[in-house]
Amino acid sequence: MTQAHLGDWYLARGDGIRVARCRLLDECGGFGHGFSCRDGGGVDKPAAVLAAAGLSGRQLRILHQVHGARVVCSGADGGIPEADGFLVRRNPAGPVAGIGTADCVPVLLADPVSGHGAAVHSGWKGTAAGIAPLAVALLAGRGVRPAELKAALGPAIGGCCYQVGSEVVRAIGGVGVENRGGEYRLDLREAIRMQLEAAGVPAERISIAPWCTCCENGLFFSWRRDGDAAGRMLSVLGAEA
Numbered sequence: 001m002t003q004a005h006l007g008d009w010y011l012a013r014g015d016g017i018r019v020a021r022c023r024l025l026d027e028c029g030g031f032g033h034g035f036s037c038r039d040g041g042g043v044d045k046p047a048a049v050l051a052a053a054g055l056s057g058r059q060l061r062i063l064h065q066v067h068g069a070r071v072v073c074s075g076a077d078g079g080i081p082e083a084d085g086f087l088v089r090r091n092p093a094g095p096v097a098g099i100g101t102a103d104c105v106p107v108l109l110a111d112p113v114s115g116h117g118a119a120v121h122s123g124w125k126g127t128a129a130g131i132a133p134l135a136v137a138l139l140a141g142r143g144v145r146p147a148e149l150k151a152a153l154g155p156a157i158g159g160c161c162y163q164v165g166s167e168v169v170r171a172i173g174g175v176g177v178e179n180r181g182g183e184y185r186l187d188l189r190e191a192i193r194m195q196l197e198a199a200g201v202p203a204e205r206i207s208i209a210p211w212c213t214c215c216e217n218g219l220f221f222s223w224r225r226d227g228d229a230a231g232r233m234l235s236v237l238g239a240e241a
């Protein structure tokens with residue numbers, strides 16, 4: 001089961017929409033963040049999402065996400081990179097990193113000490129490829145101590161709704177998988193939580209949003225529930241102006 005840290009999470013309003021926010025990241029002075037709901041269409045309302053996240057008027061950079069394990073620098077030039085993660089600096093002149101999801105896990109990492117952070121898209125393929133711990137390793141290469149990082153794992157499909165086949169169980173090494181009478185249920189965020197802990201992020205600095213996108217029809221899009229008609233939520237991380 002997903003460990004719900006209800007107390008860490010709340011819904012903030014701004015510009016007519018709601019975004020989920022995590023108090024762990026609120027305490028990372030100078031970083032702004034938010035995980036959009038389906039209000040206003042999520043990724044279709046980037047300006048409203050930025051406003052509700054406290055990042056009004058900032059430049060937003062997004063990725064062409066391909067369920068891989070490539071992480072790029074959000075400040076680098078050049079269009080929309082094919083990748084599934086951004087490294088972010090707490091630099092008010094720099095861009096805000098945006099991740100689109102509809103069941104996959106948006107992972108936001110921030111180091112309040114050094115001002116480095118990362119925004120990652122981790123579905124089962126990205127989790128199997130270890131994109132979240134890769135982001136931690138890349139941040140460590142910039143001088144970040146993993147023990148200083150705070151990690152927020154946003155709204156995503158829970159183990160309650162995510163039935164997967166044996167090929168997924170194999171790819172992910174069984175991590176986060178529960179066998180219920182021969183049916184496999186994958187709790188992606190639990191798998192990522194374990195990866196981050198193994199990478200040196202302390203358990204008490206990792207928080208999982210208390211919502212399953214597939215259960216919460218009124219709040220979130222879900223690819224598993226709605227198929228190709230599903231919209232995408234937008235999760236953002238950047239420096240407050």
Ligand SMILES: [Zn+2]
Pocket residue numbers: 157158159160161162212213214215
């Ligand atoms: Zn569910």
